[in-house]
Amino acid sequence: MLSCFSRRLGTLRRIVFFSFASSVAAQNLAVPLNWVNTTSNLTRESREGLANGAAATFLSEVNVNAGASAGLPSIRYFTSTYAVLSLQDYYSGNSTWSTTVFNGMQNYYQQYGLYGVPALNNDPVYWGLAFFYAYRTYRQQFFLDLAMMAHNLTYTGAFITSSAAASGTGAGRNVSFSPPSGCTNTTIAGGVFFHQDVLNDTTVNAETITPFMALSAYLFEQTNEQLYSDAAELSLNFVINHLWNGVYVQDSFVVASCQTDNTTMDTFNQAFFVEGLSVWANVTKNSALTTLLESVISNVTTFKTWSLPDGVIDESKTRASNDLDTKGVFVRGLTEARMRNPGTDLAKYIDTYTTVQFNSVINNALATGTNFYAASWSGPAVSSFNAAGSLAAVDVLNAAFSIATPSASSASPEGSGDPSTTSPAPSKSGSSKSSNAGVIAGSVVGGVVAVAAIVGGVLFLRRRRHRRHAHAVEDGTTVDDYAAQIRETDTVTAEPFMLQTPFIQSPTKGQRLNAPQAPSSSSTLPQTATTLESSRASTSAHDPDAMSEPVDNGDLPNLVRRLYSMLHGPQGEPPPQYEN
Incomplete structure (x- = not known):
């Protein structure tokens, strides 16, 4: 644990680090x-x-549609599946x-909602990123x-x-x-608390705040x-001031105890x-953030705790199997950072690092004649x-093909997605075809997707209507350090889900060791419905009209009403707890 003195010293080190970062960035990116x-x-x-x-x-x-019965230990596995x-x-x-x-994704949140058990605030953030990748x-x-x-949420x-x-x-x-x-001497604004249902816990950890930062950056880029x-x-x-130590992002910061x-x-x-940093640096065109990104990547791709001497990532001795x-x-x-900086020294460095991982995966982790991969690369x-x-x-395989140039005589194969027709060995498809984003958008057809588009349109129109009533940002506090000044304009708040039966996930080793004890008083642990009402009340503080017009099922087309009922109707029993 860092003392207050060491925290001040850490702040001083960060100032020195960032002052010299631009002069050493190119040197840091040497392979x-x-x-x-x-x-x-x-x-x-x-x-x-x-x-593929x-x-x-x-x-x-x-079988990801089976929820907890699929044999996956946590929500992160489900969201990563749809992400990849x-x-x-x-x-x-x-x-x-x-x-x-x-x-x-529809089947999952229809059954379980976005939170697991125990409820963690990174659960909906992981889903949010998966939804955004799909969009x-x-x-x-x-x-x-x-x-x-x-x-x-x-x-x-x-x-x-x-x-x-401030309060x-x-x-x-x-x-x-x-x-x-x-x-x-810096603000704690921007932190995201880890536990959703342990209301006296003030831990902010990296696995919650950093994906939230990334999702926020993506959504601003898309919606402005x-x-x-x-x-x-x-x-x-917050990450720069309280978690980044100049070499790597530390795990957590307990706000109330420092x-x-x-x-x-x-x-x-x-x-x-x-x-998140790569997206935000790209969106804001902030050269200081790009320099920071280069230094961060140089450090975290060579950190000895998880790097073998040959450059391959190895966490088999420090991480639980799950x-x-x-x-x-x-x-x-890293792949997102590479796409955001094409043709740069940073992109070339990431290409090399990705290739090192790719070669080790296919040469050492892939069983001959199969598509089975070991957890150790x-x-x-x-x-x-x-x-x-x-x-x-x-x-890794996604990243490896994304950095390669297509051959002149062949476009990328579409693939059937059917394991019975997919060869374990790499091969070219005779029916390959090239597609762009417009073709992809047009190809997503069918009744289910059509219903989703209609519902999305209804939700979007409601969101646009709510936006017209939104109030200005409640305070004019500026952001510390490298980010641009916050502009004072209207805010918008999306309506939260009606949550379904949560998925019961196995706690990680770190969660079991560090989990705080929940208060014994039932008054401090409200039911889900109470939590949602509190969330709506908080939203209304920014936009008093946003929640005043509930959806009228009678106004929706039959197909939309059916899907709406599926999303908000009663669900079954929660899945069983899985042991590690």
Whole structure:
């Protein structure tokens, strides 16, 4: 734990670090001489065949529509599944997985909602990112509306606004969370509390705030709404001021006690920070943030705790078996950073790093004649299916084909998505075709998608109507450090989901060791309905008219009404608890 003195010293180190960052960025991006297998002769088409085969095999082994019975240990696995499928189509320009993504996500939240048990504030954020990836790929407004609703759940129930930081109250807590005297000379605005249903816990951790920052950046880029800009900038500066130590993103910061966990070190804490920072630097055209991004990537791709001497990521000795999928999310974040900086030294550096991981995965983790991948990228290979290994491998395989140039004589294969017709070995498809985003949007057809589009239109019109009544930002507090000044314009708040029966997920090792004890008084742990009413009341404080016009089912077309009833109607019993 860091003392107040060491925290001030850390702030001073950050000032020095950022002052010199621009002069050493190019030097930092030099590829280490000890990295091996930094090039690959496999074509883009061969790499894409591997990625498609891995995704198809994963779906054949895990029935994601079965919810908890699918054998996946946490919500993160479900959201990552739909994320890698959407991103695979996004990188390839195809719509192979569009039906799987739409039906799968709808079936899941229809049964379980967006929170698991225990309820964590990163649950809806992970879903929000998955919804956004689907929207960006398939261009269905319904997905964007869902992403905004998911963001709103965490924003209204866990996000520390500038006014909440000033008062030390709110943000879903029932205790004061003002830092102790002498703790820090920077604001705590932008923090996102970890636990949704433990209202006296004031822990802000990286696996909650960094994906929230990334989702906020994406949504601002898409909607230009001030609320998302404020959230992205404040969260970014919280990470810089309280979690980033100049080398890596630390795990957590307990606001009320000024304690930082500087012992938990993993790639997952870096993944969404890299992704969100790359998006925000690109959106704001802020050269200081781009320089910071370069320094961050240089550090986190060479950090010895999770890096072997040859450059391959290895967390097999520091992470629980159920958490070995998260290094794939790290590569996913780097891929976004690469796409945001094409043709730069940073892009070339990420290409090399990705290729090192790719070569190790296919040479050491892939079992011969199968699409089974071990969780350890340095091997040995396994002859049976491993969910963590296979899911992480899809992220790496996606990244590997996305950085490769298509051959002149062949476009990327669309793939059937059918494991029975997908070869384990990379191959070119005779019926390959090239698609752009417009073709993808037009190809997502069928009754289910049509209904979703109609509902999305209804929700979008309601959101636009609410926006006209929105009030100005309640305070004019500016953001510290590198972010641009917050503009004072109207805010918009998306209406939250009516939550369904939650998915009961296994706690990670860190959650079991660090989980706070819930208060014994039932008054401090309201039922879901009470929590939602509180969320709506908080929303109404910004926009008193936003919640005054409930949906009238009689005004909706029959198909829309049926889907609306599915989303908001009664659900079955929660799935059983899974043990690690």
